[in-house]
Amino acid sequence: MTPSDPHPGHAAEPVIEAVGLGRDFVLSEGRFLRRRRRTVSAVSDVTFTVRPGEIVGYLGPNGAGKSSTMKMLTGILTPTAGHLRVNGLEPSRERTRLASRIGVVFGQRTTLWWDLPLKDSLELVRHMYRVPAADHARRLAELTELLELGPFLATPVRQLSLGQRMRGDLTAALLHGPSLLVLDEPTIGLDVVSKSTIREFLLRLNAEAGTTILLTTHDLGDVERLCERVIVIDRGRLAYDGGLDGLRASVPTPRVLVVDLAAPAPPIEVEGGTCVRADGPRQWLELSGNPAAVISRVAAHHEVVDLTLREPDIEGVVSALYRGAVATGG
Ligand SMILES: Nc1ncnc2c1ncn2[C@@H]1O[C@H](COP(=O)(O)OP(=O)(O)OP(=O)(O)O)[C@@H](O)[C@H]1O
Numbered sequence: 001m002t003p004s005d006p007h008p009g010h011a012a013e014p015v016i017e018a019v020g021l022g023r024d025f026v027l028s029e030g031r032f033l034r035r036r037r038r039t040v041s042a043v044s045d046v047t048f049t050v051r052p053g054e055i056v057g058y059l060g061p062n063g064a065g066k067s068s069t070m071k072m073l074t075g076i077l078t079p080t081a082g083h084l085r086v087n088g089l090e091p092s093r094e095r096t097r098l099a100s101r102i103g104v105v106f107g108q109r110t111t112l113w114w115d116l117p118l119k120d121s122l123e124l125v126r127h128m129y130r131v132p133a134a135d136h137a138r139r140l141a142e143l144t145e146l147l148e149l150g151p152f153l154a155t156p157v158r159q160l161s162l163g164q165r166m167r168g169d170l171t172a173a174l175l176h177g178p179s180l181l182v183l184d185e186p187t188i189g190l191d192v193v194s195k196s197t198i199r200e201f202l203l204r205l206n207a208e209a210g211t212t213i214l215l216t217t218h219d220l221g222d223v224e225r226l227c228e229r230v231i232v233i234d235r236g237r238l239a240y241d242g243g244l245d246g247l248r249a250s251v252p253t254p255r256v257l258v259v260d261l262a263a264p265a266p267p268i269e270v271e272g273g274t275c276v277r278a279d280g281p282r283q284w285l286e287l288s289g290n291p292a293a294v295i296s297r298v299a300a301h302h303e304v305v306d307l308t309l310r311e312p313d314i315e316g317v318v319s320a321l322y323r324g325a326v327a328t329g330g
Pocket residue numbers: 025027040041042043060061062063064065066067068069
């Protein structure tokens with residue numbers, strides 16, 4: 001894959017540098033004489049750095065401040081505190097210059113034109129970013145192959161499936177060869193196959209073109225497949241910055257063994273597992289011991305039809321983190 005446009009002079013600098021970043025919103029509440037102003041801190045005193053070539057997950061529960069951070073990084077929202085540089089630029093002041101160096105995809109919205117065939121939408125994007133025709137043709141050919149856009153390039157965007165549209169949006173975000181890709185929930189609502197296509201594509205983009213990627217997601221699969229490093233925010237504040245293994249190891253969130261028995265039975269009693277839920281022949285065991293050992297003990301005493309081991313999802317890990325289970329830092 002063609003490397004992203006290099007930006008001489010910035011190569012050794014962090015791609016993103018946020019120091020004490022904050023964003024307050026002032027809300028007016030009540031009526032007439034009782035009107036009062038209340039300040040909501042969406043993001044508060046957040047400090048982190050992203051280096052060239054990293055893939056970083058930016059995680060947190062609903063309302064934690066992820067979208068507000070993404071909006072500040074892309075220049076849509078002006079910070080009310082702190083220092084922010086993205087590719088050496090101040091996003092809210094230098095939004096147009098920044099736009100030529102970053103690609104942005106918000107999974108819940110499309111930047112494509114609903115009524116136009118995907119190919120025409122992408123041609124408009126080329127004009128918006130003033131991409132030379134030859135560069136556009138080369139990148140479009142590459143992305144068409146990697147994201148398998150061929151069969152639906154002539155289809156109007158409104159008729160695309162969610163997965164096809166996301167592949168179109170990623171193409172639109174990458175046609176100008178940005179060195180940083182910012183993704184807000186890139187796999188939301190996608191089926192397993194589409195998720196996997198997007199993840200493998202992002203890994204290849206990172207490995208071959210050196211593109212730095214910052215993404216928000218609620219999907220642990222995205223995080224596990226893509227991110228060596230995660231930043232977690234809670235109520236606007238930085239709660240963790242480090243490796244995913246460190247996060248998991250620090251948070252005592254049990255794995256769950258889902259057992260399908262041949263028939264409904266009393267709660268299973270087994271060493272290393274506690275039955276936390278039962279529904280007909282299906283039971284959920286929270287594991288405190290080695291999964292293989294628990295599975296063999298269960299199978300020895302019960303007629304088991306099926307077994308599934310469920311890893312804690314990121315919401316579970318993150319909410320355990322907020323209950324104070326792990327110290328800040330990584
Ligand atoms: N324009 C706004 N005016 C007032 N409050 C806002 C505004 N935008 C965000 N907020 C508040 O800031 C906080 C952080 O919101 P934000 O959308 O950044 O969170 P989030 O982590 O992206 O959540 P989600 O995962 O639900 O998208 C929330 O309390 C939200 O209500």
